[in-house]
Amino acid sequence: MSQNSARTPRINDLANRIDVGFREALLAAMGESAAATDPSIKVAANPKFGDFQANFAMGLAKSLATTLGKNPREVAQLVVDHLPQSLRDLCEPMEIAGPGFVNIRLKPECIAAALTEMDIPSLGVSDSQGTHSVAVDLCGVNVAKQMHVGHLRATIIGDTISRLYERLGWKVFRQNHLGDWGLPIAMTLAALRRAKTDINRVTLDDLNTAYRNAQMQGRDDEAGLAAARATHVGPHRIAELEAQHDGASAALSDAHDTLRRLQSGDTAIVADWQKLIDVTMREVYETAQILRVDLKPEHNRGESFFRDRLASTVDAFVSANLAMRDDGALVVRFADRERPLLIQKSDGTSLYATTDLAAARYRIQDLGAELVVYCVDARQRDHFRDVFDAVRLIGWTKRSDDSQASLVHVPFGAVLGADKRPLKTRSGENFTLKALLDEAVARGRREVRSRAAVPDAPTSGMSGAELDAIGEAVGIAAIKYADLSCDVGRDYVFDLDRMVSFEGDTGPYAQYAHARISGILAKAGANGATSPIIIGAPEERALAFNLLRYPNAIEDAAAQLAPNRIAAFIYELANTFNAFYQSCPVLRGVDDATRCSRLRLCDLTRRVLADALSIMAISAPTRM
Secondary structure (H helix, E strand, O other), X not given: OOHXXXXXXXXXXXXXXXXXXXXXXXXXXXXXXXXOOOOOEEEOOOHHHOXXXXXXXXXXXXXXXXXXXXXXXHHHHHHHHOOOHHHHHHEOOOEEEOOOEEEEOEOHHHHHHHHHHHOOOOOOOOOOOOOOEEEEEEOOOEOOOOOEHHHHHHHHHXXXXXXHHHHOOOEEEXXXXXXXXXXXXXXXXXXXXXXXXXXXXXXXXXXXXXXXXXXXXXXXXXXHHHHHHHHOOOHHHHHHHHHHHHHHHHHHHHHHXXXXXXXXXXXXXXXXXXXXXXXXXXXXXXXXXXXXXXOOHHHEOOHHHHHHHHHHHHHHHHHOOOEEEEOOEEEEEEOOEEEEEEEEOOOXXXXXXXXXXXXXXXXXXXXXXXXXXXXXXXXXXXXXXXXXXXXXXXXXXXXXXXXXXXXXXXXXXXXXXXXXXXXXXXXXXEOEHHHHHHHHHHHHHHXXXXXXXXXXXXXXXXXXXHHHHHHHXXXXXXXXXXXXXXXXXXXXXXXXXXXXXOOOOOHHHHHHHHHHHHHHHHHHOOOOOOOOOOOOOHHHHHHHHHHHOHHHHHHHHHHHOOOHHHHHHHHHHHHHHHHHHHHOOOOOOOOHHHHHXXXXXXXXXXXXXXXXXHHOOOOOOOOO
């Protein structure tokens, strides 16, 4: 933790100081009988009653009724009378309310001092300076297939979690677990080579089609052929099924031969395989750039990366007597469920689970991650439960310093259409991520150009290129914020009309709040004031408390692996600023001291909004 961030009195620090003061008062007023009493310091639900509330008197009066002989209000007053001077200096005189609640209001100058301490480059956020590390499994595309809407969630949720920990100073290892090895990719490669396709010229659309065709060509209906022969359906139908069976067998044989050559390092096959990866990843990187996601070649850790570790992974489980034979296959069994984890087929080949075990071992033992996070859809919940438990059974969660690493699956829900079913195109196909982003950008640009047509709009007179750039930022923010602002484990309905709105809990609304503040500061001719902060109006007080919550919001979102908590903070801060702006004149009608103080509040709010949006990799335009 940096020296500056350690000094910053945040909301929880203020609450802790109040808690400590009340514990001292309880001990001074009632002795050891109240030593274990929790003052129950909470943020006040209604600001008109104060900033915090202590709720200990009723429970204490009841537990000490025979020895104390005082009602709850009397108990509360007795404790308040014994509060230390350090707490009295921090707070206004306490108020006893109702059946013994203690209402606590901080002095305005104490709030101003806390804000002043926060007004530093770090914004009061703690920095672990790389003493902690986390590996985040994100994106996870399959080679030769286009990205779909599910990859949107795996990518931006993983990127946001990574950014949360980076903001806290952790060392972050982004891990893009590519599906780039095994029979499916060999089937596609074999089909392309049979068709004598020029792999140097293929596009991702070509690969996507080839992938689907390869799956169809390898589909064997042996059961259907047997049934047709048994029921004597006719020679023509039997001939069709025989042709399908023979074709599928030939395609599968070709695919297995291609896989064998790939695994043995055949130069020509490996070169073609690498070209398929390059074509696939070119679009992945382009999409990541549009989404402002930090995803680069050095983050790729595909199935092929772990291929030489699979045998040792299986051997380790066998040596530890954790894997047993089941009809020729190797499985790991668990005491609390019937479902075993299959780690090797009867023919000796490995599975996804084997690769995931090797990957977990690599991330903990090689990278040294103390936390490993998997951003994968909820349908894989049971799979990761089994994998994680197997890793724990064999002891691979133990790190070099004898501490235990944590493995966490962040399961996300589906993106739904208006019919509450998984989002599809009108033709019934899965939406590609590219098509989704193109539509969002187009909608954002239309909205921005429409607003720029109003003569007194901040964007009036801007060039078409400038408006298109803002429109793209708005469209991408709309999609990302809508996704990240909901509980990641829940499905959500994709509604672009609502998402692109400049009002309500949306990305454009948060961006607009930042742009409005930037406009205020530009009119004032200031990028930020350094004058003393004055807290007077209720709206100033509310804005101050929201700003002071920011470091806690980041820590909480990271600890809970919940990007939606950052989105909730952004929305509340934008709302609180708008209430402040409506009620507290900034540029006119106030004295110089108040004007400078409010400009400083504006600037601090702008910086916090921009910083919070950057954690979600959402741009913060200065004009909209």
